[in-house]
């Protein structure tokens with residue numbers, strides 16, 4: 001089974017029940033579900049590939065500002081979940097992909113409500129790093 005890591009980010013946490021309904025209705029199997037409040041250090045590790053970018057400090061502050069719901073989803077999950085959440089920038093997504101989840105639940109290029117792994121290797125890495133963060137927490 002191909003697995004992906006989906007995360008309901010802090011800005012969308014109040015909509016998590018609605019989002020979980022959509023996940024299930026869209027045909028994903030939820031293999032694992034937990035609520036985690038990332039520390040700034042855990043958020044930095046999770047987004048290590050963006051270290052040094054202008055937006056990195058505020059990305060870390062945002063991702064550690066409140067709880068998140070990581071879901072491990074199965075069934076051809078990686079590309080289909082990315083398609084369902086849509087482009088990174090929620091503002092632009094509202095113009096180009098008005099039905100995608102980031103257009104509906106996100107705000108801008110940072111507060112975009114949802115995460116999805118972008119490849120098989122990142123999904124496996126992210127699933128174990130968030131699993132570790134959940135244990136630490």
Ligand code: ATP
Nearest residue numbers: 050055059087088109110111112114115116117118
């Ligand atoms: P994710 O990895 O969360 O699924 P993504 O793959 O669409 O998102 P990335 O380019 O990996 O996007 O960026 C990771 C996250 O960093 C984005 O989801 C967003 O929250 C934030 N981000 C990306 N670009 C910017 C930017 N230009 N300004 C502010 N925040 C940004």
